[in-house]
Amino acid sequence: MKHSTASKLVAGLAAVLVVTSACASDREGDAVVSAGSPSAAGEAAPASDAMFGTLESPCGEGDATGATDQGVSDTEIRIGYGDDRGYVKSPGLNKEMSDAVGAMIDWCNAQGGINGRQIVGTDYDAAMTQANTVMQNACASEFMLVGHGFAMDQTAEQTRVACNLAAVPGFTVSPDAANGPMTYQGVPFPVDFANGSQWFQLAEMHPELIDKFDIVDSTMPTIISANTKVRSVAAAAGFKLKNCGVTLNYEGESSYVPFAEKFKECGVEGLWTSRSPVPGEFNFIKALDQVGIDPIFMGEATWYGDAVRSWNKESGLLDNLHSGMTFQMLENADSVPAVKKYVELVTEKGGKTALLGMQATSSFLLWATAAKECGSDLTRQCMINELSQIHEWDGGGLHAVTDPGSNMPATCGLVVTLSGADYAQAFPAETGTFECDGRYLVATDRSTWSTDLGPDRISTKYLNPNIIRPTS
Numbered sequence: 151m152k153h154s155t156a157s158k159l160v161a162g163l164a165a166v167l168v169v170t171s172a173c174a175s176d177r178e179g180d181a182v183v184s185a186g187s188p189s190a191a192g193e194a195a196p197a198s199d200a201m202f203g204t205l206e207s208p209c210g211e212g213d214a215t216g217a218t219d220q221g222v223s224d225t226e227i228r229i230g231y232g233d234d235r236g237y238v239k240s241p242g243l244n245k246e247m248s249d250a251v252g253a254m255i256d257w258c259n260a261q262g263g264i265n266g267r268q269i270v271g272t273d274y275d276a277a278m279t280q281a282n283t284v285m286q287n288a289c290a291s292e293f294m295l296v297g298h299g300f301a302m303d304q305t306a307e308q309t310r311v312a313c314n315l316a317a318v319p320g321f322t323v324s325p326d327a328a329n330g331p332m333t334y335q336g337v338p339f340p341v342d343f344a345n346g347s348q349w350f351q352l353a354e355m356h357p358e359l360i361d362k363f364d365i366v367d368s369t370m371p372t373i374i375s376a377n378t379k380v381r382s383v384a385a386a387a388g389f390k391l392k393n394c395g396v397t398l399n400y401e402g403e404s405s406y407v408p409f410a411e412k413f414k415e416c417g418v419e420g421l422w423t424s425r426s427p428v429p430g431e432f433n434f435i436k437a438l439d440q441v442g443i444d445p446i447f448m449g450e451a452t453w454y455g456d457a458v459r460s461w462n463k464e465s466g467l468l469d470n471l472h473s474g475m476t477f478q479m480l481e482n483a484d485s486v487p488a489v490k491k492y493v494e495l496v497t498e499k500g501g502k503t504a505l506l507g508m509q510a511t512s513s514f515l516l517w518a519t520a521a522k523e524c525g526s527d528l529t530r531q532c533m534i535n536e537l538s539q540i541h542e543w544d545g546g547g548l549h550a551v552t553d554p555g556s557n558m559p560a561t562c563g564l565v566v567t568l569s570g571a572d573y574a575q576a577f578p579a580e581t582g583t584f585e586c587d588g589r590y591l592v593a594t595d596r597s598t599w600s601t602d603l604g605p606d607r608i609s610t611k612y613l614n615p616n617i618i619r620p621t622s
Contacts, residue, residue: 199257199261202488202491202515202546203487203488203547203548204544204546205545205547207258208258208515209257209259209261210261210263210265210522211261211262211263212265212267212525213265213526214266214267214526216526216528218527219293219528220291221292221293221294222267222293222529225267226267226270227263227267227268227269227270227293228272228292228293229269229271229293229294229295230272230284230294230298231248231252231272231273231274231295231296231510232248232274232300233245233247234275234278234300234301236275236277236280237279238277239278239401240426240429242502243278243301243426244299244506245502246496246502246503246504246506247297247299247320247506248273248510249496249501249503250297250320250508250510250514251273251296252271252273252499253495253501254297254515255514257495258518264522265522265525265526267528272291272292274288276302278301278302279305281303281305282306282309285310289310289312289315294517294533295310295315295316295318295319296318296513297318297320297511297513297514298317299319299320299321299322299506299509299510300323302323303327304323304326304327304371307324307330307611307612310330311331311332311614312614314530314617314618315332316332316530316534317330317333317334318334318336318513318516318517319333319335320335320509320512320513321339322335323372325341325599325600325601325609326609326612328340329342329601329603329609330608331612331613331617331619332530332617333557334554334557335554336509336512336513336515336543336552336554337476337512337513337552338553339559340559340607341375341594341599342593342596342603343559343594344382344383344559345476345563345592346590346591346592347474347476347560347561347587347590348474349383349384349386349387349389349474350589351474351565352446352448352472353388354577359389359446360389360390361390362420363384363389363391363392363420363421363422364391364392364393364416364418364420365377365381366422366425367395367396367398368398368400369399370400373400375598375600377424378598379594380422380424381598382598384422392416392417396409396413398430398434400425401430402429402433403433403434405437406433406434407441409434410437410438410440410441410443413443414441414442414443418443419445420445421446421447422448423447423449424449425449427449427458427461432461435465438467439467444470446472447468447472449471449473451475451505452505453471453473454473454566454573455505456502456504459571459572459573460571462570462571466570469569469570472566472567473567474563475565475566476550476552476560476564476584477505478508478547478548479566479573480508485582486582489548491546492508509549511545512543512548515545515546516537516540516543516545516554517533519540520536521533521536524536530618531618534620535621537554538555539555540555541553541554541555550584557607558591560590561587561588561590562586563585564577564584564585565577
C-alpha cells in the first residue's frame with residue numbers, strides 16, 4: 151500500500167466576475183441562462199488565475215474563430231449544466247453543483263474564456279422528475295453538457311444519445327448514463343469497475359463487522375442498481391452480508407420502526423445506504439435509535455455535507471457515520487491549494503460549497519482542458535477525441551487520480567467520520583492523504599451491471615450509427 155497527497159503550493163485567488171442572469175421558462179425544470187461577464191477591455195486577469203491547484207488554467211485569451219458546431223460561434227461557447235434543486239421533497243438538492251459551474255464559468259471568462267471565446271451557461275433545474283424535459287431543451291441549443299448531475303438521468307439518456315449531445319457530467323446515476331457513449335467524467339463511476347476503497351478500509355478499521363453488516367434496500371430503480379453493485383464490492387472486500395431483506399420505499403414510510411426492528415432481530419451492527427441524506431433517511435436513523443440499536447452507518451460521499459452536519463449537531467445519532475471519499479475534505483483547504491481555490495471562487499459568488507460542487511468543478515476543468523486543445527476546431531468530435539486521451543486526472547488536486555479517457559475510477563480513497571457537527575479523516579491516519587491499493591479497483595460481476603456493454607465498455611442500449619466515437 152502507499153499514501154498519496156495533493157498538497158503542492160499554488161498562488162492565491164483571483165477576482166470573479168458577476169453573472170448576469172435571466173429567467174426564461176414557464177415549465178418545471180427551468181433554465182436560467184447566464185453568461186460570465188468578459189474582462190474589461192485591455193484588463194489582464196490576475197496572474198494567480200494561471201493555476202487551479204496544481205493544474206495550469208485551461209482558460210485564457212486567444213484568436214479562436216468559426217461557428218464550428220451547435221452552440222459555438224466566433225465569440226461564444228454555449229454549455230448546459232444543472233441539478234435537481236427544485237425537487238419538492240428535498241429543496242435545493244445538489245444545488246452546489248450549479249453554484250460551482252457558475253463560479254467556474256466566471257473564473258474562466260475573466261481570463262478570456264476558452265481561446266478567447268466566452269462561455270455562456272444555461273443552468274437547468276431537473277427537479278428530479280424533469281430530466282428528460284431538460285435534455286430536450288439542451289439538445290436544441292447547447293454545445294455540450296458540463297458538470298451537471300440529475301438523479302433520474304435514466305429518463306433522459308435516450309434523448310441525449312439520439313441528439314449526439316456530448317457530456318462531461320459531475321456525476322451519473324443510471325448504468326446506461328455511467329457507461330454512456332459520448333460521456334466522460336472527472337470522477338468516473340462505471341458499472342463494470344468500482345472503487346471499493348471504503349469497504350476495504352472499513353474492514354481494516356472494524357474487522358469485527360465483516361459478518362455483521364447489511365445493506366438498506368430501496369424501491370428506487372437507480373438505488374436498486376447501485377446496491378447490486380455495492381454487494382459485489384462488499385464481497386470482494388471480504389464482507390459476508392446478513393441479507394436481512396429490508397426494503398424502504400424511496401418516497402417515504404409512514405413509520406420506519408418496523409424496518410428498524412427487523413434489522414435489530416437480524417443482528418446487524420453495521421448498515422450501508424446508497425440513499426442521499428434526505429429527510430426520510432434521517433427518520434429511518436431515528437427509528438434505529440428508538441428500537442435500541444446503534445449500528446455503524448456507512449454511505450457514499452454524499453453523506454459528507456452540511457445537511458448531515460446540521461442534523462447530527464441536534465440529534466447526535468450519526469456519530470457512528472463513516473463515509474468513503476476519493477475527494478479531499480473541505481476542511482483541508484488551508485493545506486490543499488485546489489480545495490482552497492474552489493472554496494474561494496464559490497464563496498465569492500455566494501454559492502454553497504460541498505463535495506458534489508468539487509465534483510462538478512473537476513468535470514468543468516476536464517471539459518475546459520479538452521476545449522482548449524481544440525482551438526478554433528471546437529467541435530463535438532474534437533472534444534470526444536481530446537477527452538478520450540486524458541488518462542491521469544485529479545482536478546488540480548481536488549481528488550485522487552482517475553482515468554476519464556478510459557472511464558476508470560481511482561484506486562485510492564479515504565474514510566471520514568462525524569462527531570457532532572465536525573467531520574474528521576479517520577483513515578488513513580494522516581490528514582490530506584489517500585490510501586491507495588490495487589485491490590480497491592473491483593471488477594464487478596456482469597449480473598450487477600443492469601445494462602449490456604459492448605467491447606469498448608459502452609452501453610449498447612441507445613446506440614445508433616450516428617454517435618460520435620473517438621478518432622485517431
